[in-house]
Amino acid sequence: MSDIALIEAARDFNRFYTNFLGLLNKAYLDSPFTLTDARILFEIGSHDGISAAALVRDLHLDPAYLSRILKRFRAEGLIETSPDPADLRSQIINVTDRGRAQFEELGRRANAQIAARFDNLAIGEPQAVVSAMDTIRALLDPAAKPAPAIIRAHRAGDIGWIVQSQGRFYAEEYGWDLRFEALVAEVAGKFLANFDPAKEYCWIAERGGVNVGSVLVTNGGDGVAKLRLLYVDKSARGLGLGKLLVDECIRFCRQKGYRELRLWTNDMLETARVIYVKSGFRLVSAERHHMFGPEANGQNWLLTL
Numbered sequence: 001m002s003d004i005a006l007i008e009a010a011r012d013f014n015r016f017y018t019n020f021l022g023l024l025n026k027a028y029l030d031s032p033f034t035l036t037d038a039r040i041l042f043e044i045g046s047h048d049g050i051s052a053a054a055l056v057r058d059l060h061l062d063p064a065y066l067s068r069i070l071k072r073f074r075a076e077g078l079i080e081t082s083p084d085p086a087d088l089r090s091q092i093i094n095v096t097d098r099g100r101a102q103f104e105e106l107g108r109r110a111n112a113q114i115a116a117r118f119d120n121l122a123i124g125e126p127q128a129v130v131s132a133m134d135t136i137r138a139l140l141d142p143a144a145k146p147a148p149a150i151i152r153a154h155r156a157g158d159i160g161w162i163v164q165s166q167g168r169f170y171a172e173e174y175g176w177d178l179r180f181e182a183l184v185a186e187v188a189g190k191f192l193a194n195f196d197p198a199k200e201y202c203w204i205a206e207r208g209g210v211n212v213g214s215v216l217v218t219n220g221g222d223g224v225a226k227l228r229l230l231y232v233d234k235s236a237r238g239l240g241l242g243k244l245l246v247d248e249c250i251r252f253c254r255q256k257g258y259r260e261l262r263l264w265t266n267d268m269l270e271t272a273r274v275i276y277v278k279s280g281f282r283l284v285s286a287e288r289h290h291m292f293g294p295e296a297n298g299q300n301w302l303l304t305l
Helices: 003-021 035-045 052-059 063-075 097-119 125-140 158-174 178-193 241-255 270-278
Strands: 079-084 087-095 149-153 201-207 210-221 224-232 260-266 282-289 296-304
Touching: 035 052, 035 063, 035 087, 035 097, 052 063, 052 087, 063 079, 087 097, 097 125, 125 210, 149 241, 158 178, 158 201, 158 210, 158 224, 178 210, 178 224, 201 241, 210 241, 224 241, 241 260, 241 270, 260 270
Parallel strands: 224 260
Antiparallel strands: 079 087, 149 201, 201 210, 210 224, 260 296, 282 296
């Protein structure tokens, strides 16, 4: 695609998205505010005091234009000002109780607007939309910081995501055939069908509402736990999530009284093997296999708890 075609495609997306959010409407979110009004009120409401100079800088507004809007906000009882102790020539702006209520109402309406759009999408598609947004921002905004990752328990739909993501990843990266996806589906299905929350757990790493990692602990019997299906998406590599997920497994197993934690992996998964070594696992056996097509070297690791 030529440069001009890329530019035209970007402009076309901009036109679509401004219409999608109703940004060109005179009344934003069916409120008495324009988009600029709402953006200024949001910025003030999001801070514990902010100066007009900071608003001009952060929102790239003409000072005179901002002054007129702030004057109207003050007359409507939405904001109040106080002297800036660091600069007596400046004023610190805060929302009033009325302004806070309006700020929160705009937030509710914005959330409802997006929720209504997402409700019309198929399972997994809202996450794909947010992931694409993260990519756009990361590439176009040098100051953008990636959303922090959180670790949470699994919920409905997560186990299906584990099967899908790992089946696709290992096929693309290592040429493994559908027998590997079948194995993941079998492990995941047994986990759900026989889930014992007293002795088993699934952790999901999530960033910006998108799943980016996972791991399971299952009960192997006789005081032995099994670490299964450790995975970190390529978009989240380098964040330490793999080590964090393994640490959660070890902590859980010790808390539940297991005496050993075992796992099976393959030697080409170098990053995972480094994590296991750092976590205290030791290699106890290895064997060549063709379970998923290409020849690989399977390994059994053990951690005494």
